Amino acid sequence: MDFLCARRGCSAEDHLKEFDYGSSRYGLGHVKRALLNLTAEQMAVLQKISVNWVNTKNPIYMFLSGSVVVDCIWDDSLCKHLDAISKSGAAERQGSAFYLPYTLLSEEVLENLPLPELSEEDYEIKRPYVVSLKGIAGEADVVEALASFFERASVFLGRRIAKVVRKVPYVPQLANKYTDRIDILLKGVDNSLIGFSYVDVTKTYHLGFTAAKNLLMYGLDYVVILHPYVDHDFHKGVGNRIKNRWDIAEVGYASVNLMEEEVHMYKLPRANRYLKMSLSAQKYSSLIRDYVETL
Template sequence: MGSFDKVGKSIIEEHYQTRRPINETTDLTRLIVKIRNLETDDLKTLCRWINLGIIENAKVTIDPLGTVTFMDWSQEYDSLIHGLVELGIASVDLRGSVTVPLMMQWYNALGDVINGICTDDEADYYGEYQVRPSPMYMAAPVGKEIEEYDYEDFVAHVYHRLRSLGSYISGKVIYVGVNVKSLGLMNQVVFRTPVDLLVMTNDHSIIAHRILDPNRTVHRGYSAVEDYLMSGFDYALIVHGYVGPRFHEEVVNNILNKPRIVNAGYAVVAEDSVLFYKWPRINELPRRSPTVGMSRSLIINNLKFLVRGQ
């Protein structure tokens, strides 16, 4: 990976004093359409990352709503990073870190706009993949009382990590359920695979997690997230305990090469952070299938009832 300093200084000198950082209230449509002006190869790389929910050959952090900060990157991406700053899509701080607001949520928020810009053949995104994604570090601190928790219960460990974030993927967290097998009484929804961690945000997005420690089981969670997507969840993620980079890369490639779960996300829980190897894409099945759409509505209505009762 190339040194950041060799390209960062010129960016800072030219732009830091004249460009204000872009924040979460930015009009995303106006921001995203600017990527049309990137060089052809740079646009292709950016579209690949957005469509797959990954970053390659870079050291990055990500916040709970998908804002990506590049701290270092391979020299092959110098032109792309410079272009994002030049076009006002990204901001740069005095340390030379470059931040792209809500980057991993661009497709989920404005898929039609992205599809109109990223017009390469779909085969570029779905096929036989062999990618080496860089982990996107999301700080997930826990208090002393949680640090002393018995981590034999890995689901509880992940629950406390994600609960500490406040906001998550698409909005503010308003409900978190653990080991959810069914919802409701009159209009009951029974899940074929229990949801290890169920999250609803204030925009009524529903997020299902399959949580496994690969050090203790041979299962990886692929069939579970397929069930979650077929049930109508907006987002489905596999969450693993940390094993090693090659193992986690293999999981990402398996997800990308399984059409039924290609939209699923993949995260790994480490000591002081959650590492997102693949950001989830929104599930399109509820829009395409009336049956899946009805299931999603039942889940949301039952969760609204639970939230009102809290």
């Protein structure tokens, strides 16, 4: 498997091929057995990678599956840990690059590691993970471009995608509770729902935080805010503001650069805790799932 398409451009087919490779070569059973050979410090490195808390000069790429590639052009402490992790069989090395499969970074694996709980205030997002989307530049509309790419790649964050819905205009079952549009809705083959809210921050002062909170209250399993690319400092600041807000801390955040055919993932989404806390979110979640089946 060639993991370095990220340097020159990963097509939708590359993303699907990587997902299949990671699933077959690094299943959960294999990864969990390999973790037995890691030290607590090496496990902590995986935790930091999963929350974008990585202090390195080396470029970091991500596949749509959630797998991460760290290209160790410069030797540092992170690369030394990754070398040990790859030798354990939990990851893979290809030249200067280290491939960490999405299964290794999954919530199912990390939540069972003997690690201290990481407070949101204890870390700062320093850099994004670059997701290459070769061929996306042909579309002028960001939402349409991403939706089309998702349809071709048919994977996102550890799951296959069964259906992609664009710009959901109205959910009859939610009536007047549907106040903020879901710009892209992904339904996984596991019946999970992932919603994207796109806000063009070059045309408004709003950052999309209220919309993201509403998408969480709709009962979607995962929510991501998308902005067009402005500059790194702006997006880093937004990502850190999201992680520090209790009401939307699990929301993911990314910027989209159609010209460069890249998405910069500053913050990965986490499971929507409102589904455990709110009866209305549970109800709306069921209604939206039923509605998606009719589309």
